[in-house]
Amino acid sequence: MGQGVAQTLALNGYTVYLHDILPVDIIIENINKNIYMDTMFGNVKPKEDIKEVVSRIKPMDDISFLSKVDMLIENITEDLQAKKSLYKSMADNISEKTIVLPNTSCISITELASYLPYPEKVLGVHFMNPVPMINSVEVIKGFHTSENTIESVLHFLLSIGKKGILVNDFPGFVSNRISHLMMNEAAYIVQEQVAQGDDVDAIFRECYGHKMGPLQLADLIGLDTVVRSLNVLYASYQDPKYRCCPLLVKMVNAGLLGRKSGQGFYTYYDKKRNN
Numbered sequence: 066m067g068q069g070v071a072q073t074l075a076l077n078g079y080t081v082y083l084h085d086i087l088p089v090d091i092i093i094e095n096i097n098k099n100i101y102m103d104t105m106f107g108n109v110k111p112k113e114d115i116k117e118v119v120s121r122i123k124p125m126d127d128i129s130f131l132s133k134v135d136m137l138i139e140n141i142t143e144d145l146q147a148k149k150s151l152y153k154s155m156a157d158n159i160s161e162k163t164i165v166l167p168n169t170s171c172i173s174i175t176e177l178a179s180y181l182p183y184p185e186k187v188l189g190v191h192f193m194n195p196v197p198m199i200n201s202v203e204v205i206k207g208f209h210t211s212e213n214t215i216e217s218v219l220h221f222l223l224s225i226g227k228k229g230i231l232v233n234d235f236p237g238f239v240s241n242r243i244s245h246l247m248m249n250e251a252a253y254i255v256q257e258q259v260a261q262g263d264d265v266d267a268i269f270r271e272c273y274g275h276k277m278g279p280l281q282l283a284d285l286i287g288l289d290t291v292v293r294s295l296n297v298l299y300a301s302y303q304d305p306k307y308r309c310c311p312l313l314v315k316m317v318n319a320g321l322l323g324r325k326s327g328q329g330f331y332t333y334y335d336k337k338r339n340n
């Protein structure tokens with residue numbers, strides 16, 4: 066997700082300082098390959114040479130550079146404790162001018178903002194996968210988010226070819242409160258042997274006109290991320306409808322995470338391409 070965001074920003078002329086858990090050579094190789102493949106299949110049309118685009122992405126070893134950036138887009142794993150730890154470490158490094166954009170699908174923007182010195186500068190941006198090809202973004206207003214921050218971010222999103230759809234802050238927002246119920250129930254259907262996974266997805270593609278079925282979507286997001294998000298929703302609302310399907314938990318424990326591991330509800334042969 067973070068690499069997809071970096072790729073999109075670089076394609077639109079922005080200099081990107083990228084701090085990632087992966088080694089630099091793998092990051093650059095992945096982004097190069099993704100831009101090449103997206104160009105070949107007509108998904109994006111770079112206005113310049115791929116090398117020029119990639120040269121705007123500057124991998125960074127630590128977060129000391131944060132005081133110099135105008136916008137910070139956070140893309141780490143969907144885990145509150147991990148985000149809390151990161152945000153507390155960022156608190157001493159960001160400046161008053163920096164707008165912080167948590168790219169989260171479920172976790173409260175208001176809570177994340179509480180770990181930073183300028184909560185009015187925090188606004189959720191929920192990018193969808195694959196980032197370069199999805200033209201809209203769910204934008205989440207926290208309790209303290211200022212109107213100036215919202216206006217600046219919506220303008221910024223337009224500059225990278227994306228429309229921001231503004232919603233208020235409740236766990237799961239709009240997209241995941243609905244989509245994760247669908248993915249979770251689809252997993253229950255497979256677990257109970259009501260239907261095969263590909264038939265479940267075929268019904269949503271061929272009967273409802275969805276671009277992909279709920280199990281394909283779960284594989285794309287990552288089954289580990291889906292499970293973590295469902296756990297956040299369950300803990301937040303204490304509603305049994307968000308109870309995670311045991312089959313999802315079992316698959317994650319077995320290392321079947323979807324596209325990024327090469328196998329989930331489906332098998333993917335080019336694992337490196339899908340990371």
